[in-house]
Amino acid sequence: MSIFQIIAVFFALLMLYITRVHTLRQRFSMTETFFWYSLWLVFIVVAVFPDLLRGISDLLHFSRVFDLLVVGALMVLTVVVVLNYFQQRANGRKWEEFIRQRAIDHTKKK
Secondary structure, eight states: OOHHHHHHHHHHHHHHHHHHHHHHTTOSOHHHHHHHHHHHHHHHHHHHOGGGGHHHHHHTTOSSHHHHHHHHHHHHHHHHHHHHHHHHHHHHHHHHHHHHHHHHHHHHHO
16 A cells, blocks of 8 residues: 555545534535545545556546546536636625615615
8 A cells, every 4th residue: 555545545534534523513414424425435445446447547548547536636626616606606696685785774774
């Protein structure tokens, strides 16, 4: 087992712990908890047994499993950034509407 695999396993265990803490504080629903536990357990399995992805990387013509993982991670990161941007824009519009309505209500009271 390489040092990278050991670090990856410890990272996943830390993230499992963080997921557990947030679950106990009732910040996650059961669906979210199941998703995060599943994600980190799959992360551990892939970190320990990277050859499990050899078939997929060969099918997609990647020379190494690491290349497949990097491309996949960049795709997921791009989706997360775009969804975060859309959510931020929606929240900005809600705040703007809320502040505008509050200013109008405050002006009417005077």
